[in-house]
Structures are given as C-alpha cells and as structure tokens.
Amino acid sequence: MLMIKTFTSTNSVNHCTEQPGLSDPDLLESIDATYYESIKPEMDKLVRDPSDETIAKILSYSKTM
C-alpha cells in the first residue's frame, strides 16, 4: 500500500512521496477534519497511565533532593 510521506523515513516500511489525489486544499482540510473527528473516540481508547510505582519513585526522588 502506498503511503504519503514528506521526508525520508527511518522506518523499515517503504513509503513513497506520492501527493494526495485531491487538488483542492480546502476540500482536503475538511475531509481530514471530518475523518479526524471520526477516529478520535478510537484514539482516546489508547491512552495509558504510568504505574503508581513509577509515580511513587518520582515523588520519592523529589523528597530526597
């Protein structure tokens, strides 16, 4: 599958620099914004928190300073 990129990638996946097919920048922006809104709920499910142990270590370090 062809991916759009603007710079040389350090990934092993081979990406091409093909431009998007749409020529109207406003249309592209509106599609991007609409698409982004549609995937936001799924992206929000990927959030993570550090462990309590890590937080405790940071707080402990601060107290020793």
Next chain:
Amino acid sequence: MKTPIKLQLHSDQDLVKFYLSGDESVLEELLRRHKTKIYTSIYLLVKDQYLAEDIFQDAFIKVINTLRSGRYNEEGKFLPWVLRIAHNLVIDYFRKEKRTPVITSSDGTDVLGMLQILEESAEDRLLREQTHADLRTMIHLLPDEQKEVLIMRHYADLSFKEIADLTDVSINTALGRMRYALSNLRKMMKVKEVS
C-alpha cells in the same frame, strides 16, 4: 501546604513556584494533571510499557533537577517543556538502539537481532500477531515524523506551534505532517475494510 482541591485551581506556573518554594505536594498535582498525556505520548512512540515507564521517570527526574537548579524558564509552558524533555529521551533511546553492535555467527546471522526477536515484549508479540485491524497498529506504521505530530496533537494536546517548536520544524511542516498522517491512516483503514 495547600489542600489538593485548592491546588487544582492554580495554574502550572503557580504550582512550579510553590514547588520551588518548598511545597512538595504540588509535584503530585502536576503529575496528576499531566501524567496521562505525557505517558501516552511516550508509550505510543516507543511501543513498550516498561520502557515508557523508564523514560517517563527519567523525564521527571530531569524536570526536578532543572527546577531545583533554577534553570527553568518561567516564560515557557510546563507541559510542552516536559514533553520536549521526554521527546529528547525517546530520540536518545532510538539512537542507542541503532548503535547496537552487530555480532554475526559463522553463517552471517545477526545474533543480537535474533536475540531481540526472541526477547520481544509481550506487547510487541501481540502487535505482530494481530492483523492490520486496529488503530494502534496503524499509528505505529506511520512514518516517524507523522506519528510524532499525531501523538503530540491528539494525546498531548499541544498546539501546532508548540509541536513545531518541539520538533524544530515550521508550523506549516507540522501541519503538513498531521494532514499526511490522517491521510495515511484513512488509507490503511480502507485497506482494512476491503480485506
């Protein structure tokens, strides 16, 4: 010492001032306020929970050391500053990974490469075994610079100006990378739907 509820009413800049004046409790509030954004950003870049924990911890140790040494720039925003520290630590990690020496066996096999495959984390194994069906995999497949902007924009809630400053590019470049990231995600989603 201020009560936790009252601490929530203060800005990050105020909390930093309180911390520097000796109020340890504010660090807990700063962590509570920003830990999800910072940790998620690190985690999605390095793809390993334990590594992300280490980098997160190292970032805040640097934060504490800089604050204590009086080198913190009060005009800057706290969250972008911490994210820049974390971002640099992630870059340092990837640079060290690339410098990992290669030891080859008599048949030319990269021994250390094989060890890395055998020692892959449980999360890497899950990702490898899954189809290209879930969003996290697709984000990981994005070119690094696009993945970085997407993560900083969505999870760290940085402005494009802040992202541009953090990654040392122009705002237009940051915007372009975000647009290409979304376009590539959309393409991968279509491939998934077709398959």
